[in-house]
Amino acid sequence: MATIVCEGLTKRYGAVTALEALDLTIAHGEFMVLLGPSGCGKTTTLNLIAGLEEASAGRLLFDGRDVTWLPPHRREVAMVFQSYALYPNKTVFENIAFPLRLRRTPRAGIERAVRAAAEQLEIAHLLDRRPHQLSGGQRQRVALGRAIVRNPAAFLMDEPLSNLDAALRLSMRSLIKRLHHQLRATFVYVTHDQAEAMTLADRIAVMRGGLIQQLDTPEGIYERPANLFVAGFLGSPPINLIEGRIEDGAFRRAELRLPAPRAEPGREVVLGLRPEDVEAPAPHLIPLAGRVELVSPLGSDTYAEVSGPAGTSLTLRVPKGWRVREGEGIEVGVDPARLHLFDRASERRIA
Amino acid sequence: MSGAEDRRAPPPGRAAARRPVAPRLGRGLLLAAFSLLFVLYVAGPVAWLVSSSLQTEAQATAVPPNWLPPEPTLANFEAIFRAAERVVTYETRRQGDPATGGFLPTGAQNLLPSLRNSLVVGLWVAALNLLLSLTAAYAIAVIDFRGRRATLYTVLATRVIPDIALVVPLFLVIRALGLINSLAALVVTYLAVTVPFTIFILISYFEGIPRDLYRAARVDGCGHWGALRQVYLPLSLPALVAALTFAFLTSWNEFVFALVLTQNVEAQTLPIVISGFVMDFTTSFSFVNAAGVIAIVPPVLLAVLFQRYIVSGLTAGAVKG
Amino acid sequence: MPRLGYDERAAALLVFPVVAVLLVVAAFPILYSFWVSLHDVVLTRPLRRPFVGLDNYLRVFADERFWIAVARTTVYTVVTVAATTVLAVLVALLLNEAFPGQRLLNALLLLPWATPSVVNGLMWKWIYDPSYGLLNGLLVQLGVLERYRAWLGDPDLTLLLIANAAVWKQMPLAALLLIVTMKAIPEDLYRAAKVDGAGAFRRFLHVTLPALRPGLMLVLVYETMISIRHFDLFLIMTQGGPGDASFTLSWFIYVETFRSLRFGTGAALSYILAMATFLLSYLFIRFLGRRL
Ligand SMILES: Nc1ncnc2c1ncn2[C@@H]1O[C@H](COP(=O)(O)OP(=O)(O)O)[C@@H](O)[C@H]1O
Ligand SMILES: [Mg+2]
Numbered sequence: 001m002a003t004i005v006c007e008g009l010t011k012r013y014g015a016v017t018a019l020e021a022l023d024l025t026i027a028h029g030e031f032m033v034l035l036g037p038s039g040c041g042k043t044t045t046l047n048l049i050a051g052l053e054e055a056s057a058g059r060l061l062f063d064g065r066d067v068t069w070l071p072p073h074r075r076e077v078a079m080v081f082q083s084y085a086l087y088p089n090k091t092v093f094e095n096i097a098f099p100l101r102l103r104r105t106p107r108a109g110i111e112r113a114v115r116a117a118a119e120q121l122e123i124a125h126l127l128d129r130r131p132h133q134l135s136g137g138q139r140q141r142v143a144l145g146r147a148i149v150r151n152p153a154a155f156l157m158d159e160p161l162s163n164l165d166a167a168l169r170l171s172m173r174s175l176i177k178r179l180h181h182q183l184r185a186t187f188v189y190v191t192h193d194q195a196e197a198m199t200l201a202d203r204i205a206v207m208r209g210g211l212i213q214q215l216d217t218p219e220g221i222y223e224r225p226a227n228l229f230v231a232g233f234l235g236s237p238p239i240n241l242i243e244g245r246i247e248d249g250a251f252r253r254a255e256l257r258l259p260a261p262r263a264e265p266g267r268e269v270v271l272g273l274r275p276e277d278v279e280a281p282a283p284h285l286i287p288l289a290g291r292v293e294l295v296s297p298l299g300s301d302t303y304a305e306v307s308g309p310a311g312t313s314l315t316l317r318v319p320k321g322w323r324v325r326e327g328e329g330i331e332v333g334v335d336p337a338r339l340h341l342f343d344r345a346s347e348r349r350i351a
Numbered sequence: 352m353s354g355a356e357d358r359r360a361p362p363p364g365r366a367a368a369r370r371p372v373a374p375r376l377g378r379g380l381l382l383a384a385f386s387l388l389f390v391l392y393v394a395g396p397v398a399w400l401v402s403s404s405l406q407t408e409a410q411a412t413a414v415p416p417n418w419l420p421p422e423p424t425l426a427n428f429e430a431i432f433r434a435a436e437r438v439v440t441y442e443t444r445r446q447g448d449p450a451t452g453g454f455l456p457t458g459a460q461n462l463l464p465s466l467r468n469s470l471v472v473g474l475w476v477a478a479l480n481l482l483l484s485l486t487a488a489y490a491i492a493v494i495d496f497r498g499r500r501a502t503l504y505t506v507l508a509t510r511v512i513p514d515i516a517l518v519v520p521l522f523l524v525i526r527a528l529g530l531i532n533s534l535a536a537l538v539v540t541y542l543a544v545t546v547p548f549t550i551f552i553l554i555s556y557f558e559g560i561p562r563d564l565y566r567a568a569r570v571d572g573c574g575h576w577g578a579l580r581q582v583y584l585p586l587s588l589p590a591l592v593a594a595l596t597f598a599f600l601t602s603w604n605e606f607v608f609a610l611v612l613t614q615n616v617e618a619q620t621l622p623i624v625i626s627g628f629v630m631d632f633t634t635s636f637s638f639v640n641a642a643g644v645i646a647i648v649p650p651v652l653l654a655v656l657f658q659r660y661i662v663s664g665l666t667a668g669a670v671k672g
Numbered sequence: 673m674p675r676l677g678y679d680e681r682a683a684a685l686l687v688f689p690v691v692a693v694l695l696v697v698a699a700f701p702i703l704y705s706f707w708v709s710l711h712d713v714v715l716t717r718p719l720r721r722p723f724v725g726l727d728n729y730l731r732v733f734a735d736e737r738f739w740i741a742v743a744r745t746t747v748y749t750v751v752t753v754a755a756t757t758v759l760a761v762l763v764a765l766l767l768n769e770a771f772p773g774q775r776l777l778n779a780l781l782l783l784p785w786a787t788p789s790v791v792n793g794l795m796w797k798w799i800y801d802p803s804y805g806l807l808n809g810l811l812v813q814l815g816v817l818e819r820y821r822a823w824l825g826d827p828d829l830t831l832l833l834i835a836n837a838a839v840w841k842q843m844p845l846a847a848l849l850l851i852v853t854m855k856a857i858p859e860d861l862y863r864a865a866k867v868d869g870a871g872a873f874r875r876f877l878h879v880t881l882p883a884l885r886p887g888l889m890l891v892l893v894y895e896t897m898i899s900i901r902h903f904d905l906f907l908i909m910t911q912g913g914p915g916d917a918s919f920t921l922s923w924f925i926y927v928e929t930f931r932s933l934r935f936g937t938g939a940a941l942s943y944i945l946a947m948a949t950f951l952l953s954y955l956f957i958r959f960l961g962r963r964l
Contacts, residue, residue: 054677054679069677073573079570081566083563084563085563086567089585098581156570386771389763392840393781393840394783396840399798399799400798414809416804487686487689494686496684509702511950512698516705517698519705519938519939520702520939524701524704539696539697543697550690575682604787606789606790606903606907611930622788625791625794626793626794629797643795646788646790650787651782651787655779655782661782662778665845665848
């Protein structure tokens with residue numbers, strides 16, 4: 001178990017900078033999720049932590065020890081891949097036992113450890129099979145087994161659930177969460193799936209273009225997105241963004257006017273309103289009216305596409321118990337405290 | 352109609368309605384005709400070689416030719432395997448021999464030793480070639496090191512120079528090393544000839560092995576040697592078989608280098624001895640043909656045995672262009 | 673990253689043996705050969721090897737045998753490569769079809785490929801034999817020919833007959849490469865062409881042939897590089913004869929070096945041949961790569 005510190009970690013492939021001066025401290029026992037779109041440098045970060053790629057600049061410390069130049073087999077990290085990466089020529093047992101064999105663990109110890117890991121992952125009955133005889137979910141369990149069978153400094157997981165179907169993904173998600181609780185180990189988990197990130201993470205690092213955009217708890221990231229990118233990346237359906245400017249302590253766009261007391265006047269801004277941040281109208285709320293264009297019932301919730309004031313088009317969650325019809329008018333209330341304001345030029349959050 | 356259904360043969364009733372029988376019959380006949388031509392062209396010459404090796408000299412040189420041996424005889428092969436017991440003199444050659452028509456070449460007793468030389472060289476080349484290529488191909492395909500492209504291009508570039516152009520300097524190098532007329536000289540030379548191709552095949556194959564397997568192995572605790580031995584080696588058996596076969600065939604068939612680097616029975620390989628027969632006008636045809644058949648058998652056996660691997664190995668780089 | 677990491681040390685170790693062997697048996701001879709081509713090296717006079725600059729090359733260019741050899745090599749290479757390619761396309765089309773016995777034919781295809789070139793030479797020489805050969809026997813029995821004739825002794829035919837032997841051995845590899853390329857053509861393309869009303873020939877012209885481009889490219893380059901340097905067949909079958917009818921560059925190099933023992937000019941010739949090969953494949957890739 002270890003604390004992992006990245007100091008200015010940089011990776012360049014020729015002209016491409018995959019990772020730009022990453023500073024990140026992952027505490028002992030923390031579940032850190034790297035979240036971001038494809039190509040943002042998540043895998044590169046994991047590869048650097050694992051030692052599978054050499055850093056172009058920067059340092060990497062495990063528990064204060066500089067491991068920047070240590071090859072992967074001396075770093076004692078375990079890794080789980082999207083493609084499972086099971087050795088096709090070995091049985092499940094041998095796959096799980098492989099890291100132990102390389103460490104010259106005594107035979108009896110291997111047997112015991114592999115069985116224990118297999119029990120924990122409920123794959124004890126599959127030990128004699130070969131990878132091609134397993135389903136996707138079973139394969140990923142074997143891959144997890146191969147990781148937990150030893151005692152690594154950290155678990156690195158690169159989109160481990162992306163190849164699984166939706167139902168399996170949910171159960172595997174809770175399995176991974178359970179493993180984290182039991183092992184109390186450091187996890188670095190890569191995903192582009194915000195739901196996975198939100199449910200699993202102690203902290204999330206949202207990345208884009210090789211840079212960390214925001215590092216915070218799931219709530220923090222969701223409640224206080226640091227910039228437009230983070231605001232847009234998290235939330236489903238995505239946040240509504242409305243361009244406008246600040247005048248007389250309010251956000252103005254044509255006839256639309258929403259209070260924004262702390263913002264400096266004259267600024268070009270983007271206002272963010274999450275679809276779920278609307279309620280039934282009430283005195284302390286700002287009214288917002290429009291016409292329903294499209295209704296999408298999802299069962300648990302119903303969302304409506306609404307053409308709102310000042311030519312905006314908004315996605316709103318219809319308050320519980322309401323009935324809306326396409327073509328009819330709708331009026332909801334918005335809590336001004338739940339509005340997000342971003343500077344249009346810098347895309348950064350204001351206040 | 353779904354795609355999968357489309358591919359299967361339609362039920363007979365509808366087939367008759369939609370597609371008349373004639374074109375399919377035509378296709379069958381066309382295929383049969385072309386197959387026959389193909390077989391005649393590819394196998395005909397060898398069949399004739401084999402056929403005449405099973406005839407006595409008189410039968411083989413009959414006019415018109417005996418297409419099939421009238422009385423198949425192994426006498427020519429016997430002559431080859433017993434050549435060592437005979438002293439070939441002017442007298443014995445004149446006296447004649449019923450099987451060979453009397454023209455047993457002077458070098459006949461070199462044939463068996465050269466067969467052995469060819470085998471020894473081929474096996475050494477195959478084994479060493481694999482050892483050398485395996486490590487280099489792994490490094491080039493898997494490790495990201497400075498000079499990796501340069502290494503690859505250098506290795507491949509050595510095969511651009513025609514063998515005949517290399518023969519002279521190589522002859523001088525080998526002579527300087529005191530290795531002229533030794534099997535070692537041939538082995539080293541053939542390594543230079545076969546290793547670039549093997550490396551090429553293995554690289555193509557290695558690049559097809561998922562990178563994540565390599566990552567998993569390294570993280571699990573393998574160094575580069577471990578990853579090579581534990582992951583790449585067991586997963587590339589087909590390519591290894593292909594490489595072994597190529598290396599053996601290449602050295603078994605090679606001619607120019609052996610011609611220049613060897614001088615006598617100590618080191619001469621089968622092609623050299625056989626070419627000697629061919630250029631000796633007094634040699635009996637049936638005897639030469641039998642020798643040719645012997646030289647063909649091992650490579651053809653290997654080729655047929657490992658057909659699948661050879662084809663995939665030969666064409667490994669083709670898909671990538 | 674000026675530091676020699678684990679990866680680089682491991683790579684160096686793993687690559688070292690091959691590099692060492694190739695340095696001694698390939699790179700050094702290639703460079704040495706260049707050195708020799710700039711000196712007057714005659715084996716019968718081992719101690720005096722004066723530097724002569726490009727004299728060897730100039731002497732070669734002034735030698736009328738060189739131009740004969742160039743002409744012979746050109747004819748031989750063009751015939752061999754063209755015939756190999758056409759035949760390979762036909763064979764690939766045949767073997768790409770699914771029919772009973774197709775696997776057997778595939779196995780048979782490896783027979784010429786596996787045959788040693790020396791045996792290939794003696795086999796065809798025996799078939800062409802003036803007194804007992806199969807070709808004579810066949811043609812006389814069929815009534816095409818009156819009397820047996822010396823095929824290889826006919827200067828007009830020699831190169832073509834040798835080329836035939838070469839094509840027989842080389843065609844299989846070319847066909848295999850083309851089959852692989854054909855197998856990669858998506859079935860949908862053929863269906864689309866069928867729906868558009870294209871017959872078998874048009875489908876070949878508009879679907880198969882364009883898709884075969886990379887394969888044909890490879891075959892052309894490879895076969896040219898191989899054919900231009902053929903030597904074994906010439907030694908076995910004709911030794912450059914009759915007269916100079918099969919006096920190719922490779923044979924010239926051999927004669928100059930090992931019969932006349934003039935290593936300097938031999939090496940110069942070798943370099944010219946190597947450069948020509950290089951240039952040709954470059955031109956092929958450059959110009960045909962786009963259009964073919
Ligand atoms: N081996 C490589 N060579 C060149 N560029 C690479 C290499 N690996 C990754 N990249 C580039 O680095 C960036 C980050 O890649 P990656 O870390 O794999 O992204 P992610 O895992 O977040 O999808 C991408 O733009 C990618 O194209
Ligand atoms: Mg990735």
